[in-house]
Amino acid sequence: xxxxxxxxxxxxxxxxxxxxxxxxxxxxxxxxxxxxxxxxxxxxxxxxxxxxxxxxxxxxxxxxxxxxxxxxxxxxxxxxxxxxxxxxxxxxxxxxxxxxxxxxxxxxxxxxxxxxxxxxxxxxxxxxxxxxxxxxxxxxxxxxxxxxxxxxxxxxxxxxxxxxxxxxxxxxx
Amino acid sequence: xxxxxxxxxxxxxxxxxxxxxxxxxxxxxxxxxxxxxxxxxxxxxxxxxxxxxxxxxxxxxxxxxxxxxxxxxxxxxxxxxxxxxxxxxxxxxxxxxxxxxxxxxxxxxxxxxxxxxxxxxxxxxxxxxxxxxxxxxxxxxxxxxxxxxxxxxxxxxxxxxxxxxxxxxxxxxxxxxxxxxxxxxxxxxxxxxxxxxxxxxxxxxxxxxxxxxxxxxxxxxxxxxxxxxxxxxxxxx
Numbered sequence: 001x002x003x004x005x006x007x008x009x010x011x012x013x014x015x016x017x018x019x020x021x022x023x024x025x026x027x028x029x030x031x032x033x034x035x036x037x038x039x040x041x042x043x044x045x046x047x048x049x050x051x052x053x054x055x056x057x058x059x060x061x062x063x064x065x066x067x068x069x070x071x072x073x074x075x076x077x078x079x080x081x082x083x084x085x086x087x088x089x090x091x092x093x094x095x096x097x098x099x100x101x102x103x104x105x106x107x108x109x110x111x112x113x114x115x116x117x118x119x120x121x122x123x124x125x126x127x128x129x130x131x132x133x134x135x136x137x138x139x140x141x142x143x144x145x146x147x148x149x150x151x152x153x154x155x156x157x158x159x160x161x162x163x164x165x166x167x168x169x170x171x172x173x
Numbered sequence: 174x175x176x177x178x179x180x181x182x183x184x185x186x187x188x189x190x191x192x193x194x195x196x197x198x199x200x201x202x203x204x205x206x207x208x209x210x211x212x213x214x215x216x217x218x219x220x221x222x223x224x225x226x227x228x229x230x231x232x233x234x235x236x237x238x239x240x241x242x243x244x245x246x247x248x249x250x251x252x253x254x255x256x257x258x259x260x261x262x263x264x265x266x267x268x269x270x271x272x273x274x275x276x277x278x279x280x281x282x283x284x285x286x287x288x289x290x291x292x293x294x295x296x297x298x299x300x301x302x303x304x305x306x307x308x309x310x311x312x313x314x315x316x317x318x319x320x321x322x323x324x325x326x327x328x329x330x331x332x333x334x335x336x337x338x339x340x341x342x343x344x345x346x347x348x349x350x351x352x353x354x355x356x357x358x359x360x361x362x363x364x365x366x367x368x369x370x371x372x373x374x375x376x377x378x379x380x381x382x383x384x385x386x387x388x389x390x391x392x393x394x395x396x397x398x399x400x401x402x403x404x405x406x407x408x409x410x
Contacts, residue, residue: 029323062376064384093351113192115307118351127320129348 005145019131022145023134023159029141031133033105036113037100044113046139049086053163054135055151057089058126061102064131069148076152076160077167078108083136084167085160087111087151106144134159137167181190199269200261202243205230209237211404212278214269216292217244218285218378219255225380225393232397238404239278244270245288254286255315266295274306281308283400286377292330294349297331308409310400311344313349313377316356326352328359335364341409344375358389370403 034046046054051070057073059066070089077087087110091099097118103112115121124133134143142163149156202214215230217223223246230240251257265360274279289311296304339360343353353369360361360367376382380393392399 022352024322025324032323060346060348063348094350121351125321125323125325127317127322127326127348127352133322141323148321 002081014057022149023155024146025143026144028136032136032137033103033143034090034113034120034124036115036120038111038113039103044088046135049088049135050139051167052084052086053137053139053160053167054139055085055087055160056131056135057130057132058092058121058124059088060087060092060094060132061098062094063129065148067102067106067124069130069151070106072149072151072153073110074108077108079152080160083164085164088113090120092117092121092126131153134163136163137170193215199266199267199272200243201248202241202269203227203230205234205240205242207234207237207239210241210268210278211238211240212273212276212280213240213400214280214282214405215240215242216241216271216282216284216288218288219246219251219253219257220378221246221253221380223267223381224354225396227399228394231398236397236401238401239276241273244319245291251313258287258290263291263294263298266291267298269297271303271308273306274303278408279308281304281310281404283310283312284314285312287314287315293329293331293334293337296337297334301333303332307337308407309337309339309401310342310407311339313344313347314341314356316359319384326355328356329362333364334360338409339365339367340403340409341369342372342403343369344372344379345379346376349377368407370406372399399406 031046034044036044038044046106055073055076059070061067073087073089089108089110090113092115096114099112100113128146130148131146133141136142151157193196205344215226216246222242227242230242233240245251245261246253246257249261251260268287270280270282282292292309295309295317296309299307307374316328317326341357343350349356350371355365357369374386374388375392379385379389379395382389385393
């Protein structure tokens, strides 16, 4: 077997291990500021979602893994109708025209925020796309995921349900 | 001899026995000879050397730019991961650069993504006079030591790179684009005379994408033109 082939096999095995890292729990970290416009031109901040669990997803239209996970985000939004969860997708460092071109092909019901100058991307220290933050109902970061997932099932759904249960318990007290 | 040294020795031996080892002690590379006054050292990314890169190297040679193409993950029997580039022996890279400089041509290194790391380490190990003769083009260089969500980025420190001329080629459609100013600052702080260009409508590794756009496919076919244009506009010739 050629050395290059052995290297490739080792690479594939190691790459799999990296992908398996999954959600990274954070000790209730305060979130950076979010200041972005939605598609209607309204300015949005995290205060707009206070009292809700927030799934804040950083994406771009040129990023295939971002687009792969979006249908599951939409299914999650529909599944969670009436429950205190906000699914928010912030487009990283693209023009409005690029976002519009993408949304003409894939319609989603969750809000899209714009970050044309990348300022939110830099404040949240996002170095890879997609990167998603799960915030609790108090606006604190509880989980970070770098890379895509199926948001309406498995570990992602379990973590979101746990944060929702936590919020419900706090409200009941 | 410890296991790592033994593995490296065996890997080097295998390549030396294989076809066309260019020079003992230097990383295995393919030579696209040309009579022109420029010599381009093409250092592929951790995914290895691709067919479009070989095509571009051939086209560059046909236009008078001698090109040496190296695939470091294969040459050093490393996993195809960006961090593998950090394991490339600096002395070998220094020898390679010196072998190129000895050709009495204008030497330009073109390194992709994390392949920038062994190149800059070697450049830092050169004598200042040697370094001043070298030009480096870095395609979306990954020079992070830390790039974690919510944490400030940290960049590798190579020591003194004073006198080195670097041009960064940054595809617009990259998560690294918003971070480009910090990367440029880091290089400048190490003495690099750094310039950059944004490559519009391209993603990182546009020539090896699974689902390339029409534009990316066209740019892959004419990658040699992009490099020639950058070399000429930059003036490092």
